Amino acid sequence: MTIWTPGSEKGRPLHFPPLPDFAAVADDPDEFQEAVDTAVAALIPRAKLDGNASKAHLGRAVLREAVIHYARNGGTDLTGLIRLLAALPDGVSIIDGASKIAADISQHLRAAMVSDRLFAGSGEPVDPATLLTPPPGKRARVSVISFVGLESDVQRQTFVNQLQMALFSWIRRHPAGDRPLGGLLVMDEAQTFAPSGAMTPCTQSTLTLASQARKYGLGLIFATQAPRGLHNRISGNAATQFIGLLSSPAQIRAANELAIAKGGRGLADIGRLRPGEFYAAVDGGAFEKARTPFCLSHHPRSPLTKEEVVARAAAGRAA
Template sequence: MDRSWPNWPSGRWRAGPAGYGPRCGRPGWYQPHPLAVPIRLDLVWERERCVVEIDGDDHRQAAKFAADRARDVRLVEECALRGVSAIVIDPNNDLARLGDPWPEEPPGWEAGDRERAREYLENTDVVVWTPGRAGGRPLAFQPLVGLPSPEQRQSFVSQLQMELFVWFKRHPAQDRPLGALPVTDEAQTFAPATGTAASTRSTVLLASQARKYGLGLVFATQAPKGLHNHIPGNAATQFFGLLNAPIQITAAKEMAKQKGGDVPDISRLGAGQFSVASEESAFTKTRVPMCLTWHPKSPLTTEEVIGKSRR
């Protein structure tokens, strides 16, 4: 995600060690004020006033559901504020409220978020698609309420991914670092660790080659054990949130070990807390702000999603 501001926000900025070349960014930190928790930044270009943040794995534990989901939502919102479109593959209707304002200001907002939420809601077009549902908006992307079987969803996602890949090969994002942001929730259902789904090949292809054409990717899963190993293997940045199931904790720790790090407290993370690692750094704990739009714990029903698609 490209974070380019006309002016840097107030606060303390600190870049990491040099040595990545004159055209490359480097890890750094931003602290909004002296009492705030420092925010780890994957890459900082101080002269160009640009920061890059890429999110990764997701989870949905009941007690932390709304706060944890805010991370992926905020990523899409921040991209939209910078003119980068997102295609969200949402099998469980968790992200269909990307156009809904908060009924009241949430406690997790930071300075300036009220204005950013207003700007997002006034200037962003959010369209809900319902493939296979004639009563809604039947022809494309988000969420997949009209495709009841896993095989239908996987086939649709495969076609969508290949169309995206072909289009961006012909029209790479040459003048900006990020051309678009496809977000795949429940990624383990489209690229499983065992067996082969209709979308496995296309998902692995995107994960391994899309970045060279300026296509950002987010794969979210609450079951890292069930995800094809080529997905985390090609992820520039990985986020781990709270996990409770022993088998998933073991899988997450193994994935962290492959990046030369560890996530010892993954079962004790609080709301909005994550362990994050990039290509140039090991895992460290960070905190993300609340999303700009309203996403309560319960996802929308199929009927509610169809209603939104008619707007």
Template sequence: MLDSNNDLARLDDPRPSPPPGWSDEDAGKAARYFAETEVVIWTPGRSRGRPLTFQPLPDFAPVLDDRDELDSALGLAVEALAPRANVDGASAKARKGKAILRQALGYFARSGGGDFAAFLGLLAALPLEVSQIDRADQIAAELGQLLTAATINDPLFAGRGVPANPEQLLSPSMGKRARVLYVMDEAQALVPATPKTEALASTLTLASQARKYGLGLVFATQTPRGLHNHIAGNATTQFIGRINSPTQIEVVKGLARARGGHADRVGRLETGQFYAASDGIPEVLIRARQCLSHHPADPLTEQEIIERASG
């Protein structure tokens, strides 16, 4: 889960007392949840707690023999690096720099790859055969300098800490089993309608291909107007809870109509009520059970998050 508001770090906290309407069935589900669930908190951008960094280059080795998969991996790597190298614009200079960046990445991948430091070394001394673009070696060296500056200015970018490796992040501890569901809270910050973000290209690719690999995705937002339209377009199932903003209400009603629903009462829904719709399932008004874990109104402080992650 991506928890930008520190709301979800309490998923391991039992309720101090049963809430109103809490049944014996709820109590049993809560007991099973806490017995079988493992909550691990990572602290990206912090040296304390459980540091996490994002390495900008994937492992190209597994896709070298598949042209389509390699092109996809190179495309995502270029989109991740281009803003940092200042070549994501529409000017002639930016287009030329982006082309050299892609050619350098392709050469790097086919030459055995390596870590980001190795790629920076390649940019610093780009072989002449990599690109036919005039002064490609000089432009590549400048790209390398800009990317090096990015590692200094942003501690998350190729910095210290455990790399965000899905195998490590998603592998359960001994005696546990993993059922992978990727949840993005405040999703409009990662995949907004505008402007373009560094996470946009990779997240849209994930949204379009996750089903093929059996990965479940949840995009949660209170401002659906700000969410990229490809997210709603690729969503198999949608839940619509209470919204107060007239502008946002019109947006969710439009989403509901696209699936044959109406969401007429979206501004008057009660706690726990949602409009639900899915492929082959028309809109229905449901009442969700209360959360099994304890989530008071005030989120955890940064220090409390770090202490939990350290534990």
């Protein structure tokens, strides 16, 4: 097992490119458009274009046109895109005053790069294969990514977006083929990354994975304590669902409504489940009670402190 600490150089840092691999999807119009959507969605909050004001609306249009032009012409890194925006060529945008709008966007993105090294993509990017490929003689690799080095939700969401773009690009080039699974991405507190309602820097890439990852052999597990807070396209694409112990009346009510909607009965003891007990349902089936073994052998009463996480990551890095 390897512990990674993006944002913390003392532990085991992890970096990915801030833009998707446009060249890998250039020949597929649908996937190219999804890559553009993902890139634009991640850049919008950094460019201060989130909101309903007309200025933000025009800015999003110019940004999208610039990203498409940049991607079509072989652009790969964020710095190059910012240079393009700073001196937008004629014909890139149909919006009046686009060059001034683009120049303003470039300044906001430059400021974001100065303020957040992770967004800037500083450091040597890690090949996603490093996270998934077992060491010699082993059957699997477990890569635990801790956010102890990322202070804000935007930083965490930006990193998740970069991770998901890199994983999706890698799994497309290395599909599972005749194997049942090529990798498994487990995301805790998933409602903070792809919530219902508001968009985050990683919502679009999360939805892309939820709809397409399975055909390449990448499995996804989204864990949440607020199922109604998770984007409905994620739960709608889930082939298997587990419900564990719930205590909030609103959560219990939502779980019972879900169970009845799937053709079963209410989950009478959902508030009294013991560790390892769940209600599980496969696609098209009703919920059944199940007991599962713990996947890890050590379960302390409290999580590791930030210092302990960093120390363990650093020890693994030095080994």
